[in-house]
Amino acid sequence: MAVWDKKILILWGFMFLLAGAVGQSVNYPRNVCAMKGSTVTLPCTFKTLKSVTENGKEVLIKINRVVWCPNHLICQGSTPSVYDSESKNNNPRYRYLGDKNGNCTLQITNLQKEDNATFRFRVETNRGQATFAGPPGVNVTVNFTQMEIKTESNGEFKRGETLTLKCNAMCTFHQLEVTWFRDGNALPETGPTLQLGPLAAKDSGNYTCGLTNNSITLSQPYSLHVEDEEEAGDVNLPLIAGVVVGVLLAVFTLVLVLCIIKRKQAATAADQLQPSVEGEQKRPDIIYSDIQHPAEQEPQEDISYAAVQFKQKNQARPAAEAEDGVIYSSVASRG
Template sequence: MAVWDKKILWAVMLVLTDALGQRVNYPDPVCGVKGSTVTLPCSFTPLKSVVVNGREVLIEIIRVVWCKNHELCVFTTPSVYDSESNNNDPRYRYLGDKKGDCTLQISDLQEEDNANFRFRMEANEPRASFTNRSGVRVTVVDGAQMEIRSSRHDGEFKRGESVTLNCSSPMCTIHQLEVTWFRDGFALSESGPTVHLRYLTAKDSGNYSCGLKKNERTLSVPYSLHVEEGGGGSLHLIVRLMVGGLLVLFAVIVVVCVIKRTAKKVEDSVIYSSGAIYSTGLRQTTP
């Protein structure tokens, strides 16, 4: 009975502190593939001060805790991160502080992480400690085969073109992935979910696949990429340049012809006028 009374007391304190303006902002539900890394962006707003026995006490956050599947993160609740502990699981990395950032990163996701995570801040005055019970839901997908997506489904490219290959899970949207890329069975240096191939040449041709570094079962179906040897893209550019040059040359020839024709007309007009004046002068001087 005493335990339930204590829980009820804590629940009442949580409601009161929330009403006073304390906040914890969680992200939307997060989905991750087993073995991958996810980040839970989080921010919190503690109280600035409380009044104790008629005296204002400035609030300082002295401890931060992340737990899972517990509404309060207090008492004997197992935590995934505790700023006062030296035995935190290294898979859970706290990226925040004690000022307003409570971001948590979970690496090498396991089935046990399929849970509701909650954050708690504890202050120098117990009445200013707070847990937001809504939490953030993390869903873990086990053994989902990755897939490669590209803007070109046929995989046929010309020399000099570019392509971006994306390694993703069809079961949920994942923003952070540590993957291994392969071409014809040989590992590439890229480790992110995206590979950019620019100025393609024949050596880029091959079967590309990707998968999570720590989960071989996620290896994707190969994506076949073929680059034409002929360099059709360069030839097309050369043809366009030649056609453009011919058009410019034709325009210049037309302009020159027009100028010559105009000059010829002016010259003929001058000669004709000079001849007419000369003939008129001869008639006037004849007795």
């Protein structure tokens, strides 16, 4: 049996070469890398013969069956397949987006470990010479690492600038269904690239990305800080004004308190001086005269005092009144 299988492989290999020689072919990408849990599309087109000649007659080619299979050279017979147009039990993760007229595109959703394989497309027609599988196939690699956000700039930006964030899976992939988050909240933008700008303060935050409905691929956060000079000025102006007003109020209050204290001190001092003033008013008048040293005194005129007493007849006057009746007079003589 092994020898027979080997002969079949050789035969089909020869048919591959023959198909290429007569214009039958399958075209698809050689390598595709995608994240586990993502959806990947394998673009594919094919060409087959329109007709063949048998016994001198032209026979039109009709496609009866198309097949996608993993890790098999020719996908013939009962070879396990991921899609078979004649089967009703195809795995729903594998969706055929093509037709039987030249489009053979296959889409794989929720990519898993078993999808690390080489997928090939096979066409079966009503004539053997127009039936073939297209080499070399698509080599699919499944990546199990986290997504990564990449950008050419650091996390510090000014208001009005622009920023592009790329959700990278460390390999080439197709139709990556990405969800973006800012501070844990999902953003409406999807796809591997996120465009931000013109930036404002509201754009600041921690950004993450990951495959839609696949939390294990969530990237490490990218921290973005936007310096908004205009908003910063609007915030600081009232603060500065408040500080100035507060300082002025404090100075005014201090001056007012000092004035009140000074007035109270002046009133207290006035109260303390008031009794002595009243006492001085009640004391008899005192006449002060300058007393100079004899040496300093100017020569004065000689003054003689004489007392003249008048007595009234037949009247007796008290001694006190008599004393009041004494009149002093001064007699000045010039030396």
